[in-house]
Amino acid sequence: MPYLADAQFPKSLMFVSGLELWQWVNQAKTEARSSDIPLAEIDWLLQELAGLDRLALRLESFKDLPKIELKLSLSELAQLWQRRLQERVPVQYLTGVAHWRHFSLKVTPAVLIPRPETELLIDLAVEAVKSYGVNPKSHWVDLGTGSGAIAIGLASALTNARVYAVDCSSEALAVARLNAENLGLESRINFYQGSWWEPLAFLKGRVSGMVSNPPYIPSSTVLTLQPEVLKHEPHLALDGGFDGLECIRHLVETAPDYLESGGVWLVEMMAGQAEAVADMLDSHGSYCDVQIFSDLAGIDRFALAYRL
Numbered sequence: 001m002p003y004l005a006d007a008q009f010p011k012s013l014m015f016v017s018g019l020e021l022w023q024w025v026n027q028a029k030t031e032a033r034s035s036d037i038p039l040a041e042i043d044w045l046l047q048e049l050a051g052l053d054r055l056a057l058r059l060e061s062f063k064d065l066p067k068i069e070l071k072l073s074l075s076e077l078a079q080l081w082q083r084r085l086q087e088r089v090p091v092q093y094l095t096g097v098a099h100w101r102h103f104s105l106k107v108t109p110a111v112l113i114p115r116p117e118t119e120l121l122i123d124l125a126v127e128a129v130k131s132y133g134v135n136p137k138s139h140w141v142d143l144g145t146g147s148g149a150i151a152i153g154l155a156s157a158l159t160n161a162r163v164y165a166v167d168c169s170s171e172a173l174a175v176a177r178l179n180a181e182n183l184g185l186e187s188r189i190n191f192y193q194g195s196w197w198e199p200l201a202f203l204k205g206r207v208s209g210m211v212s213n214p215p216y217i218p219s220s221t222v223l224t225l226q227p228e229v230l231k232h233e234p235h236l237a238l239d240g241g242f243d244g245l246e247c248i249r250h251l252v253e254t255a256p257d258y259l260e261s262g263g264v265w266l267v268e269m270m271a272g273q274a275e276a277v278a279d280m281l282d283s284h285g286s287y288c289d290v291q292i293f294s295d296l297a298g299i300d301r302f303a304l305a306y307r308l
């Protein structure tokens, strides 16, 4: 069976009894425990595919329902679950949906599954606008947009901004465009295929904010990642070259040509990279007020600076 996201949903929905589904859930929980997969992932599957809410899943109250609508048959659900167990396919690729901030985003294996820590980039951008008087109205860019998560977050939070989203992958851009359309934000975001700033020459000197979650994992570390990431997420989204910093270094070098004075440079990075990134920004000569912010786990995760 392909990813659910690739499959056509059947024209008529499938029905199972609450008891049948509950029995399947119990078996799936046993399998999850022995495969070291969080039990919450079964809930995610059923929230998407059976329309059950978290409370019904936690209290198992769905067990008493005479019939539950599924988006696929019970045997297809079991097949999807086997792909999770055996091939270690992330559940978001199986359902085709990832929840990020208050958005439901389509995801396919062409895009990185947007991570919870990345959500904070939007708050940092909003804070920069409020506290440092960065222009909220003009041009903001999301370089390496993937699913479009950051561009969508910026367009939604900075209601007067125009957002320019770039990715070198045409497949990723197709997903990002669809997400923007589904959320009614397509008129606020322009999408470009190309490498980093290269398609945005017309914005030189006029950008208020650059936000990016570039590939930042050292090439040799990529090969050691858990199978969910290594086997299923796009390497183009992960591999940051020999020291993991190749893309970030490029963004430090190139952004000054595009940012207006006072414009913000904001990037996500990996644990252990903060000092090197702060040094690059400090020693470049085009930035001021270099700051490092941590994520909710206390890891130094974001670097922010302003164009002099």
Ligand SMILES: C[S@@+](CC[C@H](N)C(=O)[O-])C[C@H]1O[C@@H](n2cnc3c(N)ncnc32)[C@H](O)[C@@H]1O
Binding pocket: 111, 112, 113, 114, 115, 118, 143, 144, 145, 146, 147, 148, 149, 150, 166, 167, 168, 169, 172, 194, 195, 196, 213, 214, 215, 216, 236, 237, 238
């Ligand atoms: C870590 S992912 C981030 C995706 C998304 N912004 C997010 O935060 O979930 C990095 C993205 O950068 C893109 N990318 C890699 N090299 C690039 C390049 N030279 N120019 C533009 N985008 C690039 C990848 O295709 C991928 O979508």
